[in-house]
Amino acid sequence: xxxxxxxxxxxxxxxxxxxxxxxxxxxxxxxxxxxxxxxxxxxxxxxxxxxxxxxxxxxxxxxxxxxxxxxxxxxxxxxxxxxxxxxxxxxxxxxxxxxxxxxxxxxxxxxxxxxxxxxxxxxxxxxxxxxxxxxxxxxxxxxxxxxxxxxxxxxxxxxxxxxxxxxxxxxxxxxxxxxxxxxxxxxxxxxxxxxxxxxxxxxxxxxxxxxxxxxxxxxxxxxxxxxxxxxxxxxxxxxxxxxxxxxxxxxxxx
Numbered sequence: 001x002x003x004x005x006x007x008x009x010x011x012x013x014x015x016x017x018x019x020x021x022x023x024x025x026x027x028x029x030x031x032x033x034x035x036x037x038x039x040x041x042x043x044x045x046x047x048x049x050x051x052x053x054x055x056x057x058x059x060x061x062x063x064x065x066x067x068x069x070x071x072x073x074x075x076x077x078x079x080x081x082x083x084x085x086x087x088x089x090x091x092x093x094x095x096x097x098x099x100x101x102x103x104x105x106x107x108x109x110x111x112x113x114x115x116x117x118x119x120x121x122x123x124x125x126x127x128x129x130x131x132x133x134x135x136x137x138x139x140x141x142x143x144x145x146x147x148x149x150x151x152x153x154x155x156x157x158x159x160x161x162x163x164x165x166x167x168x169x170x171x172x173x174x175x176x177x178x179x180x181x182x183x184x185x186x187x188x189x190x191x192x193x194x195x196x197x198x199x200x201x202x203x204x205x206x207x208x209x210x211x212x213x214x215x216x217x218x219x220x221x222x223x224x225x226x227x228x229x230x231x232x233x234x235x236x237x238x239x240x241x242x243x244x245x246x247x248x249x250x251x252x253x254x
Contacts, residue, residue, distance in 0.1 A: 002127030008039040013052035019237040036228040040138035044244035092151040093189040094181040118153035140219040199241040
C-alpha cells in the first residue's frame, strides 16, 4: 500500500453490467462511471464482472529480511449434518492524523484491558498513499493520514444479551478514541461498512440524509458520486443500506 497505493489506484479497465443490462468496458462506460466504481462502492452502479489491474514486478526481488505468507483456506463442502458454527462480527474504523502521545497510548491500552474487546489493527499510510490526490479516485484518505485503525469485535454466543454486551464494548472503545482521530468529519473506511453511521432505509433518501455517512467515507468526492449515480442509475435500481443515493428517484418518491 505504501509502495504502490491501493488496488483502486492500479485498475486499468473493468467490465460492468448496468441497470439496462448492458455489458460495458471502460471505454463504453466512460471515465465518470469508471472513476466512481474505483473506490466508490461499485455495487451502487452495477454488477462488476471483472477488473484489469496493473501488477507489480518486485515481489520476488524484495530484501530477504521481509517475509510474506499467503494462506489459502478452502470452503468446506458438507452434507449439512455437521454442527453449525456461528460467529458474529462488528467492525468500525478511524483515521489518525496527529501522533498519539505516550499518555494517550497508555490510556488506550488500559481501556482495551478494561473492555477485553475489541481488537485494534493499525494500518500505516504515507509513501505512495500521500502522493495521490484525494480527487483521483473516490477514496479520499490520502496525505495527512498517519494510519487507519480497524476496530473488530467477534463473539460466538447467540442472543440479544451477548449482542448488546459486545456491541456496547465496541461503542465504548470508539467513543473513547474520539480525541485521537480525524474530525469534521470523523472519517471511516468504506470496506469496513459501519451502519452505525446511518442507512438508506427503503432506498429513498435525500442527499442531505445520505451525506451523514457519505462524507465520512468519501469527503468531498461524495457529491460527484451522487452526480454519477443520478446519471447512470436514475431509477436507483442498484441499492443497499449505504449505496450512493439517486436524488431524482427520491424526488419522484416524494
